[in-house]
Amino acid sequence: MNMKQLLLTSAVGFGLSAGIAAADGTTITIATVNNGDMIRMQGLTEDFNAKHPDITVEWVTLEENVLRQNLTTDISTGGGAYDVMTIGTYEVPIWANNGWLVSLNEGMADDFNKDDLLPAIAGGLTVDGELYASPFYGESSMVMYRTDLMEKAGLEMPDAPTWTFIREAAAAMTDRENDINGICARGKAGWGENGAFLTAMSNSFGARWFDEEWNAQFDSPEWADTLNFYLGMMNESGPAGAANNGFNENLTLFQQGKCGMWIDATVAASFVTGADSTVADKVGFALAPDNGLGKRGNWLWAWSLAIPSSSEKQDAAKTFISWATGPAYAELVAGNEGWANVPPGTRTSLYENADYLAAAPFAQMTLDSILSADPTNPTVKPVPYTGVQFVAIPEFAGIANQVGQQFSDALAGNQTAEEALAKAQALTTEEMEAAGY
Amino acid sequence: MARAISPRKKLMWTALAWGFGLLIFFPILWTFLTSFKAESTAISDPPVWFFFDWTVQNYHDVLERSNYPLALMNSIIIAVGSTLLGIVIAVPAAWAMAFVPGDRTKDVLLWMLSTKMLPAVGVLYPLVLIAKYFGVMDSRLLLVVVLMLINLPIIVWMLYTYFREIPGEILEASRMDGASLKNEILYVLTPMALPGIASTILLNVILAWNEAFWTILLTTVDAAPLTKFIASFSAPEGLFYAKLSAASIMAIAPILIMGWFSQKQLVRGLTFGAVK
Numbered sequence: 244m245n246m247k248q249l250l251l252t253s254a255v256g257f258g259l260s261a262g263i264a265a266a267d268g269t270t271i272t273i274a275t276v277n278n279g280d281m282i283r284m285q286g287l288t289e290d291f292n293a294k295h296p297d298i299t300v301e302w303v304t305l306e307e308n309v310l311r312q313n314l315t316t317d318i319s320t321g322g323g324a325y326d327v328m329t330i331g332t333y334e335v336p337i338w339a340n341n342g343w344l345v346s347l348n349e350g351m352a353d354d355f356n357k358d359d360l361l362p363a364i365a366g367g368l369t370v371d372g373e374l375y376a377s378p379f380y381g382e383s384s385m386v387m388y389r390t391d392l393m394e395k396a397g398l399e400m401p402d403a404p405t406w407t408f409i410r411e412a413a414a415a416m417t418d419r420e421n422d423i424n425g426i427c428a429r430g431k432a433g434w435g436e437n438g439a440f441l442t443a444m445s446n447s448f449g450a451r452w453f454d455e456e457w458n459a460q461f462d463s464p465e466w467a468d469t470l471n472f473y474l475g476m477m478n479e480s481g482p483a484g485a486a487n488n489g490f491n492e493n494l495t496l497f498q499q500g501k502c503g504m505w506i507d508a509t510v511a512a513s514f515v516t517g518a519d520s521t522v523a524d525k526v527g528f529a530l531a532p533d534n535g536l537g538k539r540g541n542w543l544w545a546w547s548l549a550i551p552s553s554s555e556k557q558d559a560a561k562t563f564i565s566w567a568t569g570p571a572y573a574e575l576v577a578g579n580e581g582w583a584n585v586p587p588g589t590r591t592s593l594y595e596n597a598d599y600l601a602a603a604p605f606a607q608m609t610l611d612s613i614l615s616a617d618p619t620n621p622t623v624k625p626v627p628y629t630g631v632q633f634v635a636i637p638e639f640a641g642i643a644n645q646v647g648q649q650f651s652d653a654l655a656g657n658q659t660a661e662e663a664l665a666k667a668q669a670l671t672t673e674e675m676e677a678a679g680y
Numbered sequence: 681m682a683r684a685i686s687p688r689k690k691l692m693w694t695a696l697a698w699g700f701g702l703l704i705f706f707p708i709l710w711t712f713l714t715s716f717k718a719e720s721t722a723i724s725d726p727p728v729w730f731f732f733d734w735t736v737q738n739y740h741d742v743l744e745r746s747n748y749p750l751a752l753m754n755s756i757i758i759a760v761g762s763t764l765l766g767i768v769i770a771v772p773a774a775w776a777m778a779f780v781p782g783d784r785t786k787d788v789l790l791w792m793l794s795t796k797m798l799p800a801v802g803v804l805y806p807l808v809l810i811a812k813y814f815g816v817m818d819s820r821l822l823l824v825v826v827l828m829l830i831n832l833p834i835i836v837w838m839l840y841t842y843f844r845e846i847p848g849e850i851l852e853a854s855r856m857d858g859a860s861l862k863n864e865i866l867y868v869l870t871p872m873a874l875p876g877i878a879s880t881i882l883l884n885v886i887l888a889w890n891e892a893f894w895t896i897l898l899t900t901v902d903a904a905p906l907t908k909f910i911a912s913f914s915a916p917e918g919l920f921y922a923k924l925s926a927a928s929i930m931a932i933a934p935i936l937i938m939g940w941f942s943q944k945q946l947v948r949g950l951t952f953g954a955v956k
Contacts (some may be wrong), residue, residue, distance in 0.1 A: 272900055277915040283713070289858065301901045302913035309896060316897055320808045324818060324900040491919065495723045514918065519720040 247261040250458060257389040269559045270299040271326040274314060276307050276546065278334040280380050281329065283576065284567055290575055291331065298559045307435075314551075318343045330376060332367045332545050332618070336635045338374040340534045345550040346373040352565035355641040361589045361610075364495055364545050367629070376547035377568040380510070382672055383612035384443060384541045386529040388504040389522060392423065394418045396503075406447065406532040406540070409504065413480035416503030421470030423535025425480030427502035428473075431489035432651035433678065439542055439632040440506070441650055442643075446541040447533045449623040452634050452671075457680040459671035461646075461664045470650065470660040477654055486655035498522070506516060506520040506531060508544070509612055513583060520560050536623050541614035542632035543636060573599075588613050596602035597613065638678045645670050708932070715739070722922040738926035746909055748930060751765055753907035756934075757820050759888040762827035763835075763881050769828075770835040771877075775865055777836070778843035779851060789840065792833040800830075801915045804828065811898065818900040826898065827888045834887070842876025843869070850855035875945070880937075882946050890944050906931035 262379045270529050275281045282302070288300050291436030303325070305313060318338065330338070338344050351357070357365075357374060364381040364674045368374055386404065393400055395663045396415035401408070428664070429440040442452065450465035460466060480503075482496055490507060497505045498520040505511070516523045533540030548568060553568070566572065573585045573593055582602035585593065587609055593599055594610045603609075628634040646667040653663035714722050716734045742748070777785050807826065808817070816940050817820040846869065847903065854868040894908040899908055913924040939946070 277920065278917050279917075281914075285745065303900055303904070304909075305896075305908070305909050306914035309911045313897060316804065316808060320805065320812060322808065322812055322817060491723075491915075494919070495725070498720070499725065519919070588714055 246329070248329070251287050254343070257508065258435060261291065266298050267446045268299060269556050270301055271556050271559050271563060272303060272324060272329040273329075273548075274303045274305065274325045275329040276310055276312060276559060277304050278546065282383065283580065283584065284379070287575060287579065290336075291563065293535075294566065295382040297564060299466050318551045318553065320555040323449070323551070323555060325551060326554040326556045327548050327550060329379070329546055330549050332529065332543065332547070333630065333633045333635060333640070335376045335547060335628065336370050337370045337372070337637050338549075339344065339370040343552055345374040345552050345554070345646045346375060347371050347550070347561065347564065348399065350558065350561045351377075352569060353401055354571060355565045355569050359592050361591055363538045363543060363596055363616055363618070364589060367543065367545065371391050375563050376549035377570055378545040378547045378589040379382075381543075381545040381587035381613060382510045383532050383543050383588070383616050384440075384507055385509050385512075385608055385612045386504055386531060387511065388529065389416070389502070389525050389526045389646055391525045392503045393469060393527070400527060400529050403530045403539075404532050404533055409506075409532045410472070410476045410479070413476060413504060418478040422501055423483040423503060424496070424501060425503040426476060427488065427493040427496050427505040428477065428479075428485070429489055429507065430651055430654045431487055431492070431658065432483040432644065432647040433489070434488045434633065434647060435652075436647060437650055438643040438647040439544075441469065441540040441647075443632040444473065444491075444540040446538045446622050447536065448472070448533075449534070449536050449538075451624055451626050453626060453628065453675075454607065455625055455627050457675060459668050459675065461668035461671065466664055470653065470664060473650075474653060474660055475511065485653045491626055506540070509605065509609040510587065513587075513651060516604065520522075528605050530608070530612055538621070538623055539615050539618055541612050543618055544632070571645055640675060642671050642674045708896055708936075714922055715929045717752075717917040717922050719922045722925070723919060729936050738922045739930070741923055742913065742926050743928065747913060748909065750932065751904060751906045751909040751931075754820060754846070754903055755889055755898075755931075758823045758827060758905055759885045761820070761824040762831065762888050763884040765824060766828045766835045766884060766887045767839075767877065767881060770832060771865060772868070773836050774839035774843050775869060777840050778846075779848055781861050789837065793834060794834055796830075807952050808898070817898065818903050820903045822898055823895060823903055823905070825864065826894050829889070830894070831884050831887055835884055838880040838883070839873070839876065842873050842880075843918075845876075846872050878942075879946050882942050886939070887934060 248448070281626075285302050285304070287403050288302075291298075293299060299444065300410050303313075314325065314330065316322070318328075337346070348357075355377075360374075360378060360380060364378050365374065368376045368378065386400070386409070388400055393412065393416065396412065396414050398411070398415060401502050401504075404412075409426065415425070417423065417425035423446055431437060431439045433631045442637060445466060445504075446450070448465050448469040450463060450469050451460050454460055482488065482501065483633075490511070493502065493505055493507060494511060494514055496516055497500050497511075498521050505515075512528060513525050514520065519524075531539045533539040546563045550557055552563070554560055570590060570592055573590070573596075573639075576585045577598065580600045581595075583604075585599060587593070587603070587606070594606060618629050618631050621629070630639075633639055649658075649663040653659050683908045693800070713729070715738055716736065717732055718730070718737070721728055721732050721955060777789060811822050812816045851864055851868060854864050859868065890907070892911075895905050896911055899905070910924070910927050913927040914920055
């Protein structure tokens with residue numbers, strides 16, 4: 244065989260093997276993140292197959308950042324590799340405005356019942372009256388606290404605490420000798436890490452990212468109050484090395500009994516009361532703190548399923564989304580794995596279900612937290628953007644990663660709050676000017 | 681005569697070498713141990729070393745949740761395919777540069793290497809659009825070609841260095857005996873440079889096996905190799921270290937075993953040159 248033949252044969256060989264997977268019927272490819280609820284959905288695919296034997300489902304599960312990179316590449320080049328994609332509340336309005344997503348107002352299954360979706364969640368996924376993604380699970384943030392330590396400190400947690408109370412309670416619960424830290428909160432740099440926590444917190448301090456003219460506001464007294472309060476509280480009562488702690492690190496600390504309070508995603512409630520937790524029977528819940536200014540420090544997020552406009556199998560994709568995010572899915576999960584494992588925070592009907600309310604002690608607080616966040620009106624002063632713990636513009640993720648780095652450095656003690664805010668102000672102003680705002 | 685080394689010095693060097701070796705091996709050992717722990721044990725503080733309830737549940741979960749055989753097969757085809765294709769192209773190129781160098785050969789070599797300095801993401805969109813145009817997204821063929829192109833400069837450089845060690849007179853002699861160019865390369869040069877070619881192949885298979893930018897971004901399901909398989913086991917909310925460790929061990933095991941078996945060849949090829 245000469246070289247030309249060799250090359251040709253191998254090329255044809257690879258080409259053939261690549262084509263084998265194309266089967267009969269419709270095959271849809273679903274991209275998703277590796278979260279418990281998503282993995283559970285993957286496990287329940289059989290139920291979908293039984294109801295829709297003509298549609299084959301292929302799963303691509305990826306780490307969150309890798310998934311974003313994959314999806315943006317595919318969607319911006321019109322690649323059409325994915326038919327259903329799992330995206331966050333941040334992406335939906337931006338991608339919808341780019342014309343990258345298919346509207347779900349029409350063509351969904353009869354029992355889908357769009358009006359049953361929680362208004363706060365659906366609002367973040369709707370652009371000009373068109374729903375562009377259907378929420379699979381929704382979350383806000385809230386205070387999770389140790390009832391035993393609170394009692395030991397002689398305090399009682401109100402349902403809607405203030406930041407001042409949280410700071411005092413944290414100091415009272417801290418017991419360094421026994422490795423108990425009064426407060427655990429995100430310190431790891433990243434727009435979805437400390438960026439989310441501090442942006443939501445700043446809302447309750449009356450701060451905002453931008454004024455109505457898109458001018459950065461890190462030089463405002465409200466931001467100085469927010470950051471000084473956060474750093475003071477974390478230094479008094481936070482765990483060592485808090486600047487490296489994200490969701491998973493704090494979850495571990497709380498589960499091992501090393502946090503008095505933890506302010507984070509409502510979805511954590513099922514983890515801290517679950518089998519892996521050493522303090523499962525001693526956890527109470529409260530709304531995220533406020534300062535009496537009318538906004539609480541909680542965020543709003545949903546992992547949702549959307550269809551890229553490049554998909555050639557949009558009907559099959561809608562059938563799948565109707566199944567995965569429809570009202571019947573909750574009963575399917577409940578029948579297989581119990582009511583406590585039903586994906587939370589998407590439908591009003593779930594919170595009217597007595598079985599669910601009985602099985603999930605955190606249900607009411609989750610619902611109250613979600614309903615108290617308003618992505619279209621997130622701050623005390625008016626802003627030109629939507630989003631509670633983020634600003635729904637494409638530039639935000641990049642800028643907030645850098646700002647988060649400054650805040651994380653301040654928490655690590657490498658710079659003061661004033662230095663961090665000055666740098667945040669400068670870099671945000673520069674990036675926004677470069678982006679043409 | 682061998683130099684006498686005092687037993688104390690020998691002991692010290694041995695201890696140092698072992699210490700260094702263990703330090704380098706530690707991450708793999710820790711990943712291995714973690715892969716047999718329960719998720720809550722995997723993140724316990726202080727860490728648990730050997731005395732925990734060993735479980736194969738993670739491996740069971742990983743196998744159940746993903747298509748490991750397909751990912752493994754894709755990794756093998758992509759890594760071996762791209763390397764062999766690269767060798768087929770690089771052998772004649774390296775031959776020309778080593779034995780009939782022109783005025784600009786050095787520049788060409790340097791220019792080839794400079795392409796490695798281009799940030800990969802800079803050519804992401806053009807490449808995706810080209811692949812889409814030809815309808816080869818998510819195909820092994822695409823990855824074989826792309827990884828071949830990425831590693832080609834290294835393959836050419838390595839082969840060039842090995843070929844330079846071979847005396848040109850031997851090739852000249854074969855030419856005098858009437859060997860054609862093809863026969864000269866196939867039957868005279870290649871056998872002599874075999875150790876060098878072998879270590880080039882080994883190194884590039886490893887590089888292609890571990891490549892995690894293009895293999896993740898250019899594949900979806902059908903051509904997704906082990907890099908994408910690993911990427912599916914990290915989670916933003918929830919514990920995942922034990923399962924991720926199990927997936928990592930499954931992904932690196934084949935290349936680790938291959939590395940052990942070909943260790944001698946690899947080290948000799950990399951350190952001694954071709955025909956010494």
